[in-house]
Amino acid sequence: MTSRLRVSGSPGRERSFRRNKAITDQGGRDMAGKFVLKKGSTGKFHFNLVAGNGQVIATSEAYESKASALNGINSVQTNAPSAEIDDQTAD
Numbered sequence: 001m002t003s004r005l006r007v008s009g010s011p012g013r014e015r016s017f018r019r020n021k022a023i024t025d026q027g028g029r030d031m032a033g034k035f036v037l038k039k040g041s042t043g044k045f046h047f048n049l050v051a052g053n054g055q056v057i058a059t060s061e062a063y064e065s066k067a068s069a070l071n072g073i074n075s076v077q078t079n080a081p082s083a084e085i086d087d088q089t090a091d
Contacts, residue, residue: 033057035073037066045069049076 036048045066049058058076063069 035076037069037073039066047073 033049033051036050037045038047039045040062042062044062044064045068046062047060047069048056051057060069060072063072
């Protein structure tokens with residue numbers, strides 16, 4: 001299963017995710033972060049990746065079950081450390 005995230009932030013301010021849940025900025029400096037799991041009014045689950053300053057930097061798709069949302073978090077933790085940036089902008 002592939003997880004979809006909407007990532008917030010300014011262009012050029014890429015962040016990477018590491019298995020230990022630490023978030024690093026473009027300069028490689030650690031930023032405390034956490035995954036926040038929520039249940040919406042529709043009964044579906046989603047998670048946010050929240051930076052140390054409280055800013056939501058990524059939001060997942062909606063999941064039917066809590067277990068699926070937790071699997072999505074695990075997928076991000078596992079796959080994002082080596083994820084490349086696929087810039088599809090015209091710039």
